[in-house]
Amino acid sequence: MKILIFTPYIGSNYGGLSKAVKETAEALGSLGLNVDLITTNANNLDKIQEPLNKWIYEKNYRIRYFSCWHRQDFIVSLPLINWLIQNIADYDIVHTNTVFAPIVSFVHWLCQLRQIPYIMTPHGMLEPWALSYKGWKKRLYYNIFEKLALQKASAIQVIANVEAHNVKSLGFEHIVTVPNGIHRQEFENLPEPEVFYQHFPETCNKNLILFLGRIDPKKGLDLLAPAFATVRAKFPQTHLVVAGPDNIGFLSTAQHYFLQAGCLDAVTFTGMLTGELKHAALAAANLYVAPSYSEGFSMSVLEGMASGLPCVITTGCNFPEAATAKAAYVVDININAIADGLIQYLSNPQQAKAMGERARGFIFQNYTWNSAAEKLIPVYKSIFDRKPLPKYLSYSQMN
Structure with missing residues (x-):
């Protein structure tokens, strides 16, 4: 053929x-x-x-x-x-x-x-x-x-x-x-987080929540901004990394969401990350979040899970299998559900670690x-x- x-x-x-x-x-x-x-x-x-x-x-x-x-x-x-x-x-x-x-x-x-x-x-x-x-x-x-x-x-x-x-x-x-x-070998040995910190020093010594995706209306940044503000009020050491390209000129709108929510000073917009720097961001992160309204089947969700990160993803990510396998929190597409999922992880670090380990094994075995x-x-x-x-x-x- x-x-x-x-x-x-x-x-x-x-x-x-x-x-x-x-x-x-x-x-x-x-x-x-x-x-x-x-x-x-x-x-x-x-x-x-x-x-x-x-x-x-x-x-x-x-x-x-x-x-x-x-x-x-x-x-x-x-x-x-x-x-x-x-x-x-x-x-x-x-x-x-x-x-x-x-x-x-x-x-x-x-x-x-x-x-x-x-x-x-x-x-x-x-x-x-x-x-x-x-x-x-x-x-x-x-x-x-x-x-x-x-x-x-x-x-x-x-x-x-x-x-x-x-x-x-x-x-x-x-x-x-x-x-x-994913390619399993890309995620078995991630680079040192310092590679990421050198490029974005404001993220060092913070509890990092990573969003990895395009700056686009369907990605749910309008939901993530007030959700992250709620999280940060309870956990002041958290810092959000928004990593992805601005394909359609949506960046200023997205930044305004966080300005309105009162947490823009705790957000780093990195632009698109590739190669070692993207993998270093995954290594530096403590949590992964995908607040999307709609996905086919997100590559970045697979990458977050394969990196061993505890993940909060919405039902719009089309991945109920992750919830069934207890490999991620799959939450409704709303501000409170996203905030509650992140707070649950931050309040229970051992539970979060176990979830990340299950996520990694689940992806390596099936995807x-x-x-x-x-x-x-x-x-x-x-x-x-x-x-x-x-x-x-x-x-x-x-x-």
């Missing part, structure tokens, strides 16, 4: 989707699959500095970047479209990522025209909150383009069981659940990129052989 993975963007400024797509390609290739990945050089307000329109060979797959015009995540690339028209027939299956993007809709149309099976991964963009945000535009686009594309897809890959339920409620049955993962690839390959094989999708991954078979 020859697999073409397509995403309109893969720049790190777009958040977890970019990492998930690359890691999926790498893991599939490591298991012997022939994988090509194509994308554009968009990186939100910037451009990726990579050679264009030529194959770049990674360890287990190859990637090709195309020039584009873009405004945030709205992307147009004539070179990519021309390449697809000439080359898409060379592939057995096309795997697309994200929805509500005209360039992705074109790929689906071309697959239908050339009779090439395709699998779609919405990455949480069909969740109720995501559909309601700028709702009238999405309803119009969904009814004209996305609904038909989803119907004609050979499979819809979701990354959480809750997401599977929500996609099924839209009327689709051909759903498989293959979650995101790695290799295990994700091992689940995805039978889906491709079923599509290639024109056989039913694997029952053990099918939401309709599990419910």
Whole structure:
């Protein structure tokens, strides 16, 4: 089988989707699959500095970047479209990522025209909150383009069981659940916290609460600000680290939330952290918080848990399995619930430590990129052989 993975963007400024797509390609290739990945050089307000329109060979797959015009995540690339028209027939299956993007809709149309099976991964963009945000535009686009594309897809890959339920409620049955993962070796030996303290000395000797994600309305920073103010009133040594890129110019609004709550002086906005510095932030943190309204399946939640951090995450993170395994506090999407979860940890440090240890083991055992690839390959094989999708991954078979 020859697999073409397509995403309109893969720049790190777009958040977890970019990492998930690359890691999926790498893991599939490591298991012997022939994988090509194509994308554009968009990186939100910037451009990726990579050679264009030529194959770049990674360890287990190859990637090709195309020039584009873009405004945030709205992307147009004539070179990519021309390449697809000439080359898409060379592939057995096309795997697309994200929805509500005209360039992705074109790929689906071309697959239908050339009779090439395709699998779609919405990455949480069909969740109720995501559909309601700028709702009238999405309803119009969904009814004209996305609904038909989803119907004609050979499979819809979701990354959480809750997401599977929500996609099924839209009327689709051909759903498989293959979650995101982590590389265990990246989290077995984290760097020293001092690496983080050197860059952000105001965080030293504090009880650090870490938020790791994009500065975006759906991430719940409007809830976190008053929740953190409540926590800090009881635990003055706490300090909040907000680590993530400002993709859409939302930073000043987010900062205003904390100013209004009276706790901005105890918050450090680091911008996006990568590599050793991100892992050092995870090592320095005492707690992890994800107050999101909506996620597909958060990469940063997996990273926080894999780092052994006690985590407070909302039901919007689509991870009830963490609560079932007693590996995280999963709380309602409101200020009091988030504050209570954080206070519970800070009031019971031994309990918090035990929760973090359970979280780490839970992620290492169940959520790695290799295990994700091992689940995805039978889906491709079923599509290639024109056989039913694997029952053990099918939401309709599990419910």
